[in-house]
Amino acid sequence: MKIVVTGASGLLGRAVVKAANAKGWTVVGLAFSRARHGLEKVDITNASQVRAVLEREQPDFVIHAAAERMPDRVENEYEKTRDLNVDASESITLIAKSVGSRVIYISTDYVFDGANPPYTADDTPQPLNKYGITKLDGENAVRNADPESLVLRVPILYGPVERLDESAVTCLLRLVQATATPASVSHYEKRYPEHVSAISDILCQLCEKVKQEPSISGIFQWSGLEQFTKYDMCVSMAEALGLSHSHITADSQPSSGAPRPYDSRMDNSKLEQLGVTSHVTFKDGIKQCLQKWL
């Protein structure tokens, strides 16, 4: 198996490279501003750079994880984000198809409005913010460019981070640690966090399945198996790490900033029917990735 991973310097991409290497696959990781540790610098908005890599490597799969994924940043940088999340995704898929590679585009639960969960892969998306719009348009661009492409929608992610604010989950540690400072944390939006190692495992299983059964294509999705608000995450994090959470109170109002779905739970049955599953319990996963930050 040979794969090219875009966004290989990012939170998910690093885990995908690690999981695929552990399987003994040939892995070519692409990055942009953090192109180091064996990653190749490719600006995915530059089609000729993408073509050069894919023509040279001719991978079985391109795991396309590179994106701008901060909703509040996207609200202010919409056109620039569309170049990356939509136009580059289409161009990567057209180039991949021309060299015989299949794309797996990483998408998000934010394509849904959160009013009627759980969402199946066939439910009609209705994003509430500009980030969700770019990711949905990216999905459609990829699927139109190559009907044999795949989309994997994932929930809020956490895992080993280079900075605590790299994940919307791990950034909560600073609030938990500041026991002398009372903090009010959102207890409104419901989320299903998953560890990046579980998503990477699912991606590897999906590549293997598709290689065995090339007729598999389309939209797949995975939600973590436990429901949390950000307040719940703080409590669970504190308990897992043996810290106090008595200074943290629950805020029952919707989060500020770009509008976000209330309950973005996605139905996992399409992957489960393929026998593709993986989950890390929040308590174990958060303890493992935050220990070094204590």
Ligand SMILES: NC(=O)c1ccc[n+]([C@@H]2O[C@H](COP(=O)([O-])OP(=O)(O)OC[C@H]3O[C@@H](n4cnc5c(N)ncnc54)[C@H](OP(=O)(O)O)[C@@H]3O)[C@@H](O)[C@H]2O)c1
């Ligand atoms: N994180 C989450 O909670 C979450 C939730 C749902 C869905 N997702 C989706 O999961 C995927 C991975 O997210 P992530 O959290 O791993 O993202 P991330 O940590 O923010 O990483 C983004 C990646 O995109 C790369 N990139 C940005 N601009 C580029 C360009 N012009 N050319 C090439 N590469 C470029 C970055 O490279 P450099 O850093 O080297 O510049 C980085 O590797 C995304 O599609 C995201 O929408 C994430």
